[in-house]
Amino acid sequence: MKRISIKQEACIGCGLCQVYCTVEHSKSKDPIKAYLKEQPRPVSRVRVETNKPNSISIRCQQCKDKPCVTACLAGAMTLDKETGLVTHDPDKCIGCWTCIMVCPYGAVKPDSTGKIIAKCDLCPNLEVPACVANCPNEALVCEEVEQ
Amino acid sequence: MTKYVIIGGSAGGIGAVEAIREVDPLGTLTVISEETVPQYSRPMISEYVSRKATLDTMKYRGDQFWTKHNVQALTGRTATKIDFTKKQVELDGGTKVDYEKLLIATGGKPFVPRMEGGDKSGVFTFTELSSAEKIEATLEQSKSAVVIGGGLIGVSASEALVKRGITVTLVELKDSILSLILDKTASDMAEKVLTEAGVTVITGQTVQRILGRKDNEATVGGVVMTDGTEIPCDLVVVAIGVIPRTDIVKETELKINRGIVVDRSMRTSIPDVYACGDVAEAHDFLTNGNRLLPLWPLAHLGGRVAGYNMAGKKAEYEGGTVMSSLKYFELPVIAVGDVNPEDVSDYEVLVELKPEKPVYRKVLLKDNRIVGFIFLGEIEKAGILFRLLKNHVDVSTIKDSLLSEEFGIITLPEQLRQEMFVVN
Numbered sequence: 001m002k003r004i005s006i007k008q009e010a011c012i013g014c015g016l017c018q019v020y021c022t023v024e025h026s027k028s029k030d031p032i033k034a035y036l037k038e039q040p041r042p043v044s045r046v047r048v049e050t051n052k053p054n055s056i057s058i059r060c061q062q063c064k065d066k067p068c069v070t071a072c073l074a075g076a077m078t079l080d081k082e083t084g085l086v087t088h089d090p091d092k093c094i095g096c097w098t099c100i101m102v103c104p105y106g107a108v109k110p111d112s113t114g115k116i117i118a119k120c121d122l123c124p125n126l127e128v129p130a131c132v133a134n135c136p137n138e139a140l141v142c143e144e145v146e147q
Numbered sequence: 148m149t150k151y152v153i154i155g156g157s158a159g160g161i162g163a164v165e166a167i168r169e170v171d172p173l174g175t176l177t178v179i180s181e182e183t184v185p186q187y188s189r190p191m192i193s194e195y196v197s198r199k200a201t202l203d204t205m206k207y208r209g210d211q212f213w214t215k216h217n218v219q220a221l222t223g224r225t226a227t228k229i230d231f232t233k234k235q236v237e238l239d240g241g242t243k244v245d246y247e248k249l250l251i252a253t254g255g256k257p258f259v260p261r262m263e264g265g266d267k268s269g270v271f272t273f274t275e276l277s278s279a280e281k282i283e284a285t286l287e288q289s290k291s292a293v294v295i296g297g298g299l300i301g302v303s304a305s306e307a308l309v310k311r312g313i314t315v316t317l318v319e320l321k322d323s324i325l326s327l328i329l330d331k332t333a334s335d336m337a338e339k340v341l342t343e344a345g346v347t348v349i350t351g352q353t354v355q356r357i358l359g360r361k362d363n364e365a366t367v368g369g370v371v372m373t374d375g376t377e378i379p380c381d382l383v384v385v386a387i388g389v390i391p392r393t394d395i396v397k398e399t400e401l402k403i404n405r406g407i408v409v410d411r412s413m414r415t416s417i418p419d420v421y422a423c424g425d426v427a428e429a430h431d432f433l434t435n436g437n438r439l440l441p442l443w444p445l446a447h448l449g450g451r452v453a454g455y456n457m458a459g460k461k462a463e464y465e466g467g468t469v470m471s472s473l474k475y476f477e478l479p480v481i482a483v484g485d486v487n488p489e490d491v492s493d494y495e496v497l498v499e500l501k502p503e504k505p506v507y508r509k510v511l512l513k514d515n516r517i518v519g520f521i522f523l524g525e526i527e528k529a530g531i532l533f534r535l536l537k538n539h540v541d542v543s544t545i546k547d548s549l550l551s552e553e554f555g556i557i558t559l560p561e562q563l564r565q566e567m568f569v570v571n
Contacts, residue, residue: 006568047527049555051548056557061568070162070451071444073190075207092204094194097472098444101481103530104567105556110526114477 001084002122003062003145004132010139011048013055017131017140018044021059024123024130041112045120046131057131057140059120060107062086068099068108068119090116149174151457152236152244154226154395155252156180157189158443159424161208162450163250163457168216170458176218177244179236183223184276186212190443192279196286196307205276226253226395231417248419248457251396251407252450255389255425255441257300264357269367269382273304274389282382286311289381293370295354297324299471301386302337305346306475308384315346316378320353328471330487333480333521336505340476357383389441391426404428406439411464413453421457423449430466432537433484433518440467465537472526478505481529484519484536485511494518499550508550515543528555 019031026034026042034042046059066086068077076092077099079085093116099108100117111118122142123129132140151167153160156178167176187205194200213220221238228237229249236244257272259265269285272278290313294305297319305317317324323334324341338348352373360368369379391406402408402416406428413421413429423429424446428437445467455462473480486509488494495512506524510517510532517536522529532549535542540563542549548558556564 008564008568047555049553049557051553051555051557054557056555056564058556070448073443074188074205094191094200095474096190097474097479097481097526100526101470101472101483101529101533102444104534106528106531108530110479114479 001062001145002142004059004120004122004129005141005143005145006057007139007141008054008056010137011055011057012137012139013048013050014136015048016134016136017046017057018048020130020134021046021120024126025118043109043112043118045107045109045118047106047109057135058105058107059131060086060103061105062145063104067102067104071098071102073098085122086119088117088119088121093117149458150245150247151176151250152246152248153178153250153252154236155250155254155424155426156182156186156220156222157252157254157424158207158446159252159254159450159453160250161186161212162447163252163421163423163454164213164216164218166451166454166460166462167458170455170460172217174458176216177221177246178213178218179221179224179226179238179244181223181225182275182277185210187276188443189275190303192273192276193303193307195276195279196283196304197310199310202276229395229399229420231399231401231420234419246419249421250413250450250453250457251415251420251422251426252424252446252453253392253395253426254446256392257385258388258390259385260387262354262356264359264367264370265385267357267359267367268365270357271382271384273300273384273386282308282384285382286313289313291315291380292382292384293318293354293378293380294384294386296386296388297321297348297350298327298386298388299325299473300389301384302341302473302475304384304386305341306344309345316380317341317346317348318353318372319348319350322350324348324350325473326487328469328473328482328486329480329521330509332500332509333482333486333507333523336502336507336523337473337475337478337480340478344476354383389425391428391439391441393426404437408437409449409464411452411466412456412462413449413464414456421453423453430464431468432466433468440469442467442470468536470533472529478523479526480521480523481526481533482519482521483529483533484517486519486521488519495546497546497550510549512542512546515541515546517542517549531555531559 021044080087186208188207225239354370358369407422425441452464470483497510499508511519
């Protein structure tokens, strides 16, 4: 199973992971359009937290017990048996926010429409997730971990 | 080959089926379910009535769920009796099914108090698809509804009906709606969005009796409130609460308090018999005792734990507590634990209130542990608090940050943060 690990000591709090995440999850894949024009506005599934002098880049950590999958009212959050990843089906999601209540990382949030949630999907169309590929200080590592 | 029998095919039963099949692909697995429709999400029946969801999008699991999990599904059947000595479940019609491991996941049933006129056509409950379908079928001819009970189900029903153009009056006996989940401030904010959406909310009163129509006494025409006021309506939804469906095990040696008492393996007092969900009285991680918590996610989790243990894989139920995530008319609220203590003097209370947004966040602490919180308006980091509450984490060093803008994983004590990023 793939997972993005976070090296806290290497995070410089630049926020580029949020930018690249937003753009990758936009329709246009163009930063200007993604940030200024696109509707619904794409959102970052990564959150950079800062508490000076420290910072950290948070996203879904693929918890072993998968509380969001168990809690989902609609059956929209599932464990993909092939990839081992917690996968969100936007067509089934009703935005009840139960997954938000139980996510220990606060890594699930309402998207910009407020109708469904958004969470890290490890960029299925990219070889290396956008945040990892573009972290200037290599604070993010995409690795294979045991399920 | 182990013979597993599960009574109930909803959140708990489905969780148990999935867990059993993870461990034991071969045992014979029978599910007895009164409902004949495919596995659907009960909390979504309000979406069904408001037409946000269809029977198809309400499916909690994919097509052919029973078949894919090699389940003998006895749908449309009712379990009527359990013989714990012979290890047999009797069904309507007299069929008997033997079990080696049994899960009772019969759920809850709506509590309907005896009320004059309660037998009239047009009086409904609101906990399963069949009741939602019956309501749906009357809406073409209905203009107005009275919903009795301002809890989760009553408010959901009110929202669904008002979205269908029905004039809705919501009646709550207590002084505020959602009083088991929210404090007064949050309840008032929730009431405001309901009122703005057109729902008339009446608190401190209930319905005394249900009236018939002038031209048809057997059909609902209105209600009389405790103060004598008459409210005309075409339908009444009774949403006072749910009670455990323990009928099948009444008068047996099985230990029942308010629900079937289970330990943290979801075992009942009788060997090889498990229970979960709305019928069970299971672990509450806040009070460290057992209690009824009729909530869908907990039913599913309890079912999974029961399933693992039935199949021989040790699992412990982490428990639940009063925990709700709401979105009535787009207002997001997450409320967990003890948010409304009678005597607040033993508690430390942190509050942030911005009514103009609206944002309201409140955290209650006791002995430096979080025992309850409400996040209204801004909910993204609620789960971080939920974990601190669930694990009884000493937050004395980070108290000041809990409602700050910086609050997050970054403001947690170093050791805790390290634990969270160790491969789990």
